[in-house]
Amino acid sequence: MIDPKKKQQILRYCAGQDRSHLEVRLKLIQLKVYGADLESILSELIQQDFLNEERFARSFVRGKFRMKGWGREKIGHELARHELSDYILRKAWEEIDEKEYKESARDQAHKVAQPLIVSRLPVPQIRKKTYDTLRRRGFEHDIVWDAVQGLELPD
Incomplete structure (x- = not known):
């Protein structure tokens, strides 16, 4: 059974800004949520659109380029740490004209x-x-x- 307090915490964590699945998974582990409970929460977050990797990747690329002035290579290295699929990475690069x-x-x-x-x-x-x-x-x-x-x- 999932502790409602932990569930609320992770909902706030995801509502604050777009997150990758990996970030949320690590946060859940930090909150001591494991196994089936962890997968259940991730699934629920995806269904409720709190968690969307394409949206995260696009937002990440836009923000690092426009706000921090980073180039593609630096953004690419940081994105690689989030273990995103090639399809999502291709979509994210569309954010840079x-x-x-x-x-x-x-x-x-x-x-x-x-x-x-x-x-x-x-x-x-x-x-x-x-x-x-x-x-x-x-x-x-x-x-x-x-x-x-x-x-x-x-x-």
Whole structure:
């Protein structure tokens, strides 16, 4: 029998933001819910639409890209931790418009380069630091390369 208090807790946990099945499963284990009870609660959450992996993945991709400015590689590494199916991953990537993605990389390159230009660093160093920063944020090499080459730098 499932403790109503624990059930209420997990409902609040899922209502707060979209969650992956793995996150909810780990939370239930943390609440000491195991076996058939755990599977029963998961099933109920899915039926009541508290738990939807496609919605979670789309929301995750949208949020990490638009709010945190992450690139596809970094988002992909984080999504992999949630053990989502290939179908759901393909659907989630639809949330990023290619034009908007490249524009975001250019904007971020400009923001990173500005203080470096003001501090009068040599142009190769500005390009390298900007490139490295965007790569750490998860943007692909070719996207970063285009963004860095498009910077207006002093001669």
